[in-house]
Amino acid sequence: MTEVLLILAFITFIAIGVPISFSLGLVAFFGIATVPGIPSIVIFNKMFYGLNSFILLAVPLFILAANLMNHGNISKMLIDFSVALVGHIRGGLAHSNILVSMIFAGVSGSSQADTAGVGKVLIPSMIEQGYDAETAVGVTAASSTIGSIIPPSIVMVVYAGITNASVAALFLAGVIPGIMVGLAMMVVVAIRGKKYNFPKNERVKLNEIGKLFLKSFPALVTPIIIIGGIVSGFFTPTEAAGVSAVYALLVGMFIYKTIKARQIPEIIIETLRLSSLSLFALATANALGELMGYYGVTAVVSEFFLNAPGGMYLFITIVIAFFLFIGTFMDGVPAMILFVPVILPAAIALGIHPVHLGLIVTITLSLGLVTPPYGLCLLIAGSIGKIGIERSFRGVRPYFLVAVLVLLFVAFVPQVVIGIPKLISPRLF
Numbered sequence: 001m002t003e004v005l006l007i008l009a010f011i012t013f014i015a016i017g018v019p020i021s022f023s024l025g026l027v028a029f030f031g032i033a034t035v036p037g038i039p040s041i042v043i044f045n046k047m048f049y050g051l052n053s054f055i056l057l058a059v060p061l062f063i064l065a066a067n068l069m070n071h072g073n074i075s076k077m078l079i080d081f082s083v084a085l086v087g088h089i090r091g092g093l094a095h096s097n098i099l100v101s102m103i104f105a106g107v108s109g110s111s112q113a114d115t116a117g118v119g120k121v122l123i124p125s126m127i128e129q130g131y132d133a134e135t136a137v138g139v140t141a142a143s144s145t146i147g148s149i150i151p152p153s154i155v156m157v158v159y160a161g162i163t164n165a166s167v168a169a170l171f172l173a174g175v176i177p178g179i180m181v182g183l184a185m186m187v188v189v190a191i192r193g194k195k196y197n198f199p200k201n202e203r204v205k206l207n208e209i210g211k212l213f214l215k216s217f218p219a220l221v222t223p224i225i226i227i228g229g230i231v232s233g234f235f236t237p238t239e240a241a242g243v244s245a246v247y248a249l250l251v252g253m254f255i256y257k258t259i260k261a262r263q264i265p266e267i268i269i270e271t272l273r274l275s276s277l278s279l280f281a282l283a284t285a286n287a288l289g290e291l292m293g294y295y296g297v298t299a300v301v302s303e304f305f306l307n308a309p310g311g312m313y314l315f316i317t318i319v320i321a322f323f324l325f326i327g328t329f330m331d332g333v334p335a336m337i338l339f340v341p342v343i344l345p346a347a348i349a350l351g352i353h354p355v356h357l358g359l360i361v362t363i364t365l366s367l368g369l370v371t372p373p374y375g376l377c378l379l380i381a382g383s384i385g386k387i388g389i390e391r392s393f394r395g396v397r398p399y400f401l402v403a404v405l406v407l408l409f410v411a412f413v414p415q416v417v418i419g420i421p422k423l424i425s426p427r428l429f
Helices: 002-015 020-033 041-051 055-071 074-086 092-108 111-129 133-148 154-163 167-196 206-220 222-231 237-255 261-294 297-307 311-326 332-349 354-370 376-385 389-412 414-424
Strands: none
Touching: 002 020, 020 041, 020 261, 020 332, 041 261, 055 074, 055 092, 055 111, 055 154, 055 237, 055 261, 074 092, 074 111, 074 206, 074 237, 092 111, 092 133, 092 167, 092 206, 092 222, 111 133, 111 354, 111 376, 133 154, 133 167, 133 354, 133 376, 133 389, 154 167, 154 237, 154 332, 154 354, 167 222, 167 354, 167 389, 167 414, 206 222, 206 237, 222 237, 261 297, 261 332, 297 311, 297 332, 311 332, 311 354, 311 389, 332 354, 354 376, 354 389, 354 414, 376 389, 389 414
């Protein structure tokens, strides 16, 4: 009976607009209060120890790197380069939008930073060129989800912290699915571009592309520095995040000269504000996870899947459906903290590699960023394009559907996405 009341309380908090982090914390506090012999101080201890992790320092550092890149107009450099490469194709700006999201994903690790940085430039440009607002917003929001898939990925770092999986292995494994999602979305743009006669730009001369490449080169090498350093063992994910932030600052101040010293306090304050949102939600999710442990939820879930007739395939199907639903109202970080420890033992017992499970969960939760009512990337892009959430999701829908197809391929054909990284670095798997 207590469990039912706690679930109803959580649903009520969400329905009346209580922020998700406070909803998680309140349910955890009231729940622990009903467990005999457990002092309420356990909640606060669990919140503190949930954040007392070296690897989680990577979260604010990657957010800082993304903010420095946006303030330093590095995203603008990448946009200009992408437009020069594919702008002459039918639907050129839409293709450029997706391509720059794939590149920016390898720089920032944050889908929200991608939406804000790319969207404020490309959404108005697309509308001005003749695209309808739904398409401009839809392409921008949908392609920004790649930021959570292609490394470095903040969500993958959190998953590694929960499961002790190798961050390097997760980063390597995320490259192919991220590129697949981007290419699938570009196919949709090509089909819709032909049907609706999307505009295109004039072809840029080869020497101009070369100039733009050289101009963008400091930003383009960032993923190589980060991923190469982690995979080679030269530095840890947290150190990589620090290197990324310092590198972005140096590039912005001394190469592009677009960041001034007086802007740094503002950038740091914005980083602290964004980081606190994610980390407080992570802390309260840890507390609620402790309560779920007292109720033995993990054992119940494991027993159900181990005795169910569908085995691994049923498990994967339910995990995808569940996280798609959770993503409609909860951010990826607290969702992982809450539910990954619950499903991980069952996944291992069914023979699913933790890295494969991490890919499935990461991609599924990234799609939650464009599903109403929470859909943070959807809301950001919609506010830039000045349209409501219904019209925004209408624009996202075709790209969301092809991303789901890629997700199903990744989920049920792991040999492709895990096999190649395993050949590159067998020691990580």
